[in-house]
Amino acid sequence: MTAAPQAPAAALRRIAFLLERAREPSYRVKAFRTAATVIAGLDAAELDRRIRTRTLKDLTGIGDKTAAVVLEAHRGEVPDYLAKLEDRYAELAPLADDAAALRAALRGDLHTHSDWSDGGSPIREMAEAAITIGHEYLALTDHSPQLTVANGLTAARLERQLDEVAALNEELAPFRILTGIECDILVSGELDQTDELLGRLDVVVASVHSELRAPRAQMTERMLAAVENPHTDVLGHCTGRLLVEREQAGGKRQRPRPESEFDADTVFRACVEHGTAVEINSRPERLDPPRRLLTRAEELGCDFSIDTDAHAPGQLDWQDAGCVRAVECGVAVERVLNTRTADELLA
Ligand SMILES: [Zn+2]
Ligand SMILES: [Zn+2]
Numbered sequence: 001m002t003a004a005p006q007a008p009a010a011a012l013r014r015i016a017f018l019l020e021r022a023r024e025p026s027y028r029v030k031a032f033r034t035a036a037t038v039i040a041g042l043d044a045a046e047l048d049r050r051i052r053t054r055t056l057k058d059l060t061g062i063g064d065k066t067a068a069v070v071l072e073a074h075r076g077e078v079p080d081y082l083a084k085l086e087d088r089y090a091e092l093a094p095l096a097d098d099a100a101a102l103r104a105a106l107r108g109d110l111h112t113h114s115d116w117s118d119g120g121s122p123i124r125e126m127a128e129a130a131i132t133i134g135h136e137y138l139a140l141t142d143h144s145p146q147l148t149v150a151n152g153l154t155a156a157r158l159e160r161q162l163d164e165v166a167a168l169n170e171e172l173a174p175f176r177i178l179t180g181i182e183c184d185i186l187v188s189g190e191l192d193q194t195d196e197l198l199g200r201l202d203v204v205v206a207s208v209h210s211e212l213r214a215p216r217a218q219m220t221e222r223m224l225a226a227v228e229n230p231h232t233d234v235l236g237h238c239t240g241r242l243l244v245e246r247e248q249a250g251g252k253r254q255r256p257r258p259e260s261e262f263d264a265d266t267v268f269r270a271c272v273e274h275g276t277a278v279e280i281n282s283r284p285e286r287l288d289p290p291r292r293l294l295t296r297a298e299e300l301g302c303d304f305s306i307d308t309d310a311h312a313p314g315q316l317d318w319q320d321a322g323c324v325r326a327v328e329c330g331v332a333v334e335r336v337l338n339t340r341t342a343d344e345l346l347a
Helices: 008-021 026-040 044-052 064-074 080-089 097-105 123-132 155-172 195-200 216-228 264-274 291-300 313-328 342-346
Strands: 108-112 137-140 176-184 203-207 277-281 304-307
Touching: 008 026, 008 064, 008 080, 008 123, 008 313, 026 064, 044 064, 064 080, 097 313, 108 123, 108 176, 108 203, 108 277, 108 304, 108 313, 123 137, 123 155, 123 313, 155 176, 155 195, 176 195, 176 342, 216 264, 264 277, 264 291, 277 291, 277 313, 291 313, 304 313
Parallel strands: 108 137, 137 176, 176 203, 277 304
Antiparallel strands: none
16 A cells, blocks of 8 residues: 655654554653654744754654655655555455444444553643544543552643543534543442542443452452442453553553453343443453353343453554454344444443
8 A cells, every 4th residue: 555645743643553563562652742742843944944954853852764654755755664564564454344344334442541540641642643544423431540550640740631622622623532531340349539529420341450460259259349339330350350461551461361250141130130230351361251251242132342451553454354253143233333423332
């Protein structure tokens, strides 16, 4: 695929998007996003001057590789590196008809992270990428306070985030950022945020992130309490499994781990009864729930949400994997909440 020439900052962002979608860890892609922000912050005259005087690389955040991209894009060319990536990554493997139809029916994503918690990009960049891939909305679900390793938001920070989202929504309308949280399910089964704040959010994804090896009965009770909580909208990555080792910021590695043990029938029945959707998490290292549990949730009559759990803009394009699994497990389009409009969802 050949790309059209674009402005330097847009070319840098497109490179970042393609790398993220191709599963590069977001911190490794960060140089391109940082450079895009630096270049976008220059006016045209200043960019011209920097190029003429060969002082681009004096700017903090611009290195050899990113400077080369800027120069080529500024000349009206498609940067070499971008052309290579477009060639290698732009075309996703085509989906079979049913999965393609489901993917086309998705209007948004109900589980995403920004740099307010452990994501790699600002809210605005996540929203702009969502617009580019055709979404009508995006639920911003940064982590809750207990998850300190992921810089979970205190109540005060979440309040500030709500103000920022309100301002962005005015600017980006009709696109809509839904306010939200990925709220830890505490060992007690309680949710890790105040009732008052949870009640003000559009979308509450509740997930287990600790004590994943707890005994079956204990884990079942804990999940039931969260599913029955009137604030909970979506049960996030229900088994907590990790299929492959993953690398996080700072080079920390998380080893693969098996599913948590819980009474899935009881939990899924409670999801049906209390109107909590079961998430189909599309992250390549999660693909949670596994097919056998996804099939069971479908048989029991659950609703679903096909989410990316994106921590970087390019990862917003990972919904294909969730659609393939949903179709394989017999999930009908009508049962997938994020095929609905934002207004229908919130009603
Ligand atoms: Zn999570
Ligand atoms: Zn998440």
